[in-house]
Amino acid sequence: MRENSTSLSSQSMAFTDCMQPTDLFTEKKGIKRKNWRNRIGFLLKTNSSLSILQLMRNRSYRPTADEVNQWAQSLDTLLSHKYGKAAFCIFLKSEFCEENIEFWTACEDFRNHTSSRELPSKANSIYEEFIQNEAPKEINLDFHTKNAIIQSLHEPTVTSFLAAQRKVYSLMENNSYPRFIHSDLYKELCAGARREGKLIKS
Structure with a gap:
């Protein structure tokens, strides 16, 4: 489901896919979509x-x-x-909204190509790039999913990001x-x- 307002609650934002540039700016500036x-x-x-x-x-x-x-x-x-x-x-x-596919790809690589020794550093890299507040490529996740990831960073496993990955996949699949x-x-x-x-x- 796409949202056309920038004044969304953090909870509802967790279930949106991505915002079109026209959704954000056309009303105010009258910019035609390229x-x-x-x-x-x-x-x-x-x-x-x-x-x-x-x-x-x-x-x-x-x-x-x-x-x-x-x-x-x-x-x-x-x-x-x-x-x-x-x-x-x-x-x-x-x-x-390329952060969605980039996060999904990072999770695939994390699950399939990361050795147990590399898990902590790789998990933290994904967290810092996609999960933490104001991350460079922050994705929309609900509080519980994000909190579960934070808790798992102490001892990450290959499934640490699986729930988040499935949510992002579902967003892409449906939107x-x-x-x-x-x-x-x-x-x-x-x-x-x-x-x-x-x-x-x-």
């Missing part, structure tokens, strides 16, 4: 991550039309494909993911994959 091409064009100039533009230039990463269509089946299918995940990241950046599937960006990716397939066959 189309996705302009916003993504600007975002692709940053060096924060491997961009869609770079992926599109590398044929080994180009998905088939069938693969792109499969992204509409589920968020899990989308995230399991490297190109699909990159496309979703760019979409979230355009909506100014950002449907918007992505109905976005002009996804439609353009589908059309581009179909065009590429026809070129290969001809």
